[in-house]
Amino acid sequence: MALQTRTIFIISLTIEGFMARIAVTDGIDENAAESLRESGHEVVIGHHDANSLESGSLADFDIVIIRSATKMVKEAIIANSGGNGSLKMIIRAGVGVDNIDIDSATSCGVTVCNTPGASTNAVVELTIGHLLSSVRNIVRSDRKMRDGVWAKKEMRGSELRGKRLGLIGYGRIARGVAEIARGLGMEIHAYDPYMSSDLINGNFTLHEEVDSIFKKCTHISVHCFFSDETRHMVNLRRVSLMPRIGADGIECGNHIVNCARGGIVNEGEILEALKSGKLSSAALDVFENEPATGNSLLEHDRFSSTPHTGAATWEAQARIGSEIISIVEEFEEGRIPASALNGLL
C-alpha cells in the first residue's frame, strides 16, 4: 500500500513538474547541465552575441544562465521578456552583475540571481597566492631561471608575518582573506563604508578614510565592487602614502593585489609607481580592458598577473552548479530564490 502511494507521487512529479527552457550562453559545469536535464528541463548551450540578444534570440527561453561575457543590457532584456518573450530569469553563474541591467530586468518582470558564495574560497586562495608570490618573487624567479639566470641574491624577498594588510572592502571574500592572513601573522586593516556594524570586532582595525589605510599598510588587497566611487581608488597619490617599512621594522616595500574588479586600480599610475620604485610589486587578476593582452604593465618585471581566474577553480564551478540547481528548483516551486537581487516573481 505504501509503495503504491509513492509510485503515484513520482508519476505526478514527472508529468506535472515545471519544465523550463534554459539557455546557457557562457558555459556551465557539465554535472550541473546534466542534473538540470535529468530534472526534466531543456538545456541549450551556446553563445548569443549582442545583435542576436537584441533581436530576441532568448525570447523562447524561460531562464538564461550567463557568466560575464554575455551583456544583458536594457535592449537585450526588453527584446526577450514581457510582451516580447518568455524570459523570466537571468542567473549569473558567479558574483559580479555589472553586465546585467537590473533596473530594466525589474521593469520587465525578470528576476536576476547570482551565486554569491560559490567562488569565495577560490578568490581567497588566489589572493593569498598572489600576495605570497609577490613578496617572494616566485614569478620573477621562475622567469629568470628560464632565462638562464640563478638570481639568488636579487630574488631575496620579505615575509608576510609581522606586516599590515589593508583590505579595501570587507565583504565575504575579504573576510576569508583576513582569516588566512591572520594565520600567517599579518595585522588586518579594513576600509568599508558599507560594512554592517555587527561585523566589527577586535580582529581588525577599521578605517574611516581610504587614505588612512594606505598610510598604515605595506600590503593592500582590493575586495570591493566596481562603481564610480571605487573607480581608480588605488592610484599613484595613494600608493605614495604607503609606508614601505613593515610594522616589524623590515623594509619590505609596498605591494598591491587586485582579484576583485578591473578599473578599481589605475593601471597607468600603478605602472608609474612600479617604475619609480614606490611599489615593489603589483599583481592583478582583473583589468580595465579584458582580455588584457598587450597591457603595458605586462612589460614590467615586478608585475604579475592571472587572466581573471579568481573564480576559475573546478571546486567553484561545482559549487556554482549546485547553487544554480537550487535557484531553478526555487523558481520551479514559485519561490523567490534566496540570492535574488530584485524582489520579483
Add this chain to the structure above:
Amino acid sequence: MALQTRTIFIISLTIEGFMARIAVTDGIDENAAESLRESGHEVVIGHHDANSLESGSLADFDIVIIRSATKMVKEAIIANSGGNGSLKMIIRAGVGVDNIDIDSATSCGVTVCNTPGASTNAVVELTIGHLLSSVRNIVRSDRKMRDGVWAKKEMRGSELRGKRLGLIGYGRIARGVAEIARGLGMEIHAYDPYMSSDLINGNFTLHEEVDSIFKKCTHISVHCFFSDETRHMVNLRRVSLMPRIGADGIECGNHIVNCARGGIVNEGEILEALKSGKLSSAALDVFENEPATGNSLLEHDRFSSTPHTGAATWEAQARIGSEIISIVEEFEEGRIPASALNGLL
C-alpha cells in the same frame, strides 16, 4: 656612588672582554656585522675558495661564519684548527650543515653551530606560496600573458581546501606549513620516522611508510634532511601512487613541492611524470646541482622554481644575525651555544 660602580664595570668589559677574529665567507646581515664590531670583535668579510681553505687561510681566525657556498670539508678543517690554526668555531648562518664535516670538526676541537629557528617562517611562507601558485597556475598564467595569450580557460585551477597535504618530514618547518595549510582547510598527513612521540596529536595523520602517504595525498611537500635514506625519495614510482582526485572528489591532479634540499626529489623522474601527466605541477626551490640554470625541468610548462631562496628573506637574515650574535656571546662566555651540533668547548 652607584654611578661610579657602574662606570668601572663598563671599563672592565671593554678592556677584558673577549675579542674574536671572525671571518665571514658567504656574507652576513649588515646590522649583525656592525653589532659584532661594536662588541669589539674583528670581522673580516670575504670569500675563501677550497684551495685557500686547505692552505690554512682561516688559521688566524677564531670563528668562521659561513652559509652554504663555503665547504668545510675535512682538509679545510684540519688546515685551520688544532695544531695548524686557531679556528675554534664554525657558525652556519642558516640550517643545513651538509657542507660541514662535523666529525672532523669534533676531532679537531671545533664547535659547529647553526641558526635553526631563524629561517623557519621564511621557508613556511615560500612553501605555501609555491603550493598556491602551482594549483592556480600563477607562474604559467603570467608567462602566457606576457606571450600575448589570455588563457582564461586553460588556466583554470583547483583549490587547496578539502585536499590532503602529505608532509615528508615533520620538523619545525613542516609543522609551520601544517598550521597554515590547516587554516586553508587541508587535511594534514605526515611521514617522519624520527619524530618525537610527544608531537603526535589529532591534528594530523601519521604514516609509518613512505608509500602510504603518496597513496593518500594529492599534494606532497618535502621537509626532511638530505641523506642516503632520503635521496630520490620522491620518484616516479611513488608519484604514480598519488590519487589525482582530492579528498573532496575534485580531480585536482597531483602536486609536488620541495623547499628543503636538492636530491630528495629525483628530477629526471619528476620531469617524466610531468610529461606523462602523472604530475600536474612540480615546484622546486632546491636542486641536485646548483645553480640549476640549464636544468631540463625548466623547459616544462607545469614546472616552476625559485633559486634556493627558501631562507632568503630580510626577516630571516635579521633573525640569523641575532642568533649569530647570541652564539658569539655564548662562545665569549665559555658556554656551549644552545645550537651547537657537537658537544665541544
